[in-house]
Structures are given as C-alpha cells and as structure tokens.
Amino acid sequence: SQQGEEDPQALSIQEGENATMNCSYKTSINNLQWYRQNSGRGLVHLILIRSNEREKHSGRLRVTLDTSKKSSSLLITASRAADTASYFCATDANAGNMLTFGGGTRLMVKP
Amino acid sequence: NAGVTQTPKFQVLKTGQSMTLQCAQDMNHEYMSWYRQDPGMGLRLIHYSVGAGITDQGEVPNGYNVSRSTTEDFPLRLLSAAPSQTSVYFCASRRQGDNSPLHFGNGTRLTVT
Numbered sequence: 001s002q003q004g005e006e007d008p009q010a011l012s013i014q015e016g017e018n019a020t021m022n023c024s025y026k027t028s029i030n031n032l033q034w035y036r037q038n039s040g041r042g043l044v045h046l047i048l049i050r051s052n053e054r055e056k057h058s059g060r061l062r063v064t065l066d067t068s069k070k071s072s073s074l075l076i077t078a079s080r081a082a083d084t085a086s087y088f089c090a091t092d093a094n095a096g097n098m099l100t101f102g103g104g105t106r107l108m109v110k111p
Numbered sequence: 112n113a114g115v116t117q118t119p120k121f122q123v124l125k126t127g128q129s130m131t132l133q134c135a136q137d138m139n140h141e142y143m144s145w146y147r148q149d150p151g152m153g154l155r156l157i158h159y160s161v162g163a164g165i166t167d168q169g170e171v172p173n174g175y176n177v178s179r180s181t182t183e184d185f186p187l188r189l190l191s192a193a194p195s196q197t198s199v200y201f202c203a204s205r206r207q208g209d210n211s212p213l214h215f216g217n218g219t220r221l222t223v224t
Contacts, residue, residue: 023117040217042217042218043203044215050210097159097167098170099144
C-alpha cells in the first residue's frame, strides 16, 4: 500500500511560474523526502525534511511539512523547462529501511 | 564514482523463464534495495539489505529472491517469470542511518510475455 499520495497527478505550467505539489501520508514518520525522475531515468534525491522541521529551502525548492495534517508540499519557484519531470514524495517510518513512495506528480513546464 | 549500476537495461523473458537483475554500487553503502515501478503506482519495495549477509522482505517480495554476499552487489532473481512481473526495476543504495538519501540506478525495463 502507498504511504504517500501526491496531488495533483499532473501539472502543466508556463516557464517562470511557480509549481506546487502536495503529498499526504498515513502514519507517523521519521522524515519525508522528495525525489525527481526524468523520463527513462532513476530517481534523484532533492530534499529531506525531518519530522521536527516545518520548512526547508534548497535553491528554488521550498518544502513544508505539517505533521498534524500528515501532509507536505514542494514548491518550485521560477520554473524552467528543465524542471519537467515526475516528482515523488517518500516517507521513512521504519528507521529508513522501508522508504515508501507515492504515485508521483508529472510536471510539465512549457517554454 | 559510477554510483549505482544496473544491468541489463532492457530484458524480454518468456513466462516461466528465470533471470537475475544485477546491481552494483561503488559508494560503500551498507543499505541496498530493489523497487519496481508500475504506471500510476509509484515505486514499491521488493527486498532490501542493511549489510552483507542480511536481507529482508519489502512490500511485494513474492516471486523474487535476493542475496547479499558482498557490500557492493545486490542481485535480484526472478525464479519463474510471470507477465505480472513486467515492470521497471530500480536498485537503490544509501549509507545506513537516519536521514540518508537513496541513490538510484537507471533501471532495468523487463517485459514478460
């Protein structure tokens, strides 16, 4: 069963706009991670937020975590065509041994 | 460093055949894992290992075997391939301990006819 569920499943925006993706999960977590997958490639780690953190930034990425609502959001600011990819949240609820992924958000950034 | 290397990139099997998907990492990571990715279902964990000689089941282990004789290698064996095992398989590794990100290979696309 999937621990995380991303919303929306697909998102299409123009270059320069911001993209927001949401992730909801079901059980208590140690941390939540976001990954990116370009077509035909493996996943690449973007950012990790611990359960005791509420917000984290990395370059154009901003992640928030609300453990009371069991939800997280990933904001990509000033999007570029190169940001076109699928984005997955993953939750760590068992000392990291069973990282559970959601179904992903497919982001298309039009030039 | 090459990171996580998976071979082959593509494979077609007939129902009932067996094969081994190879995974090797050169980062001295203790933890290694196998996921399968199916359309609309994200990634599901098949098996994982926290060190040489130690393996454990993930969410969808049936039909797959693993072994971990060295730190570097974590092969995934399909004992008797079924069409339901048509998928893209990803190997991933990380340092043991909390908050370490996974490093993924580029996947093996398997078709079972």
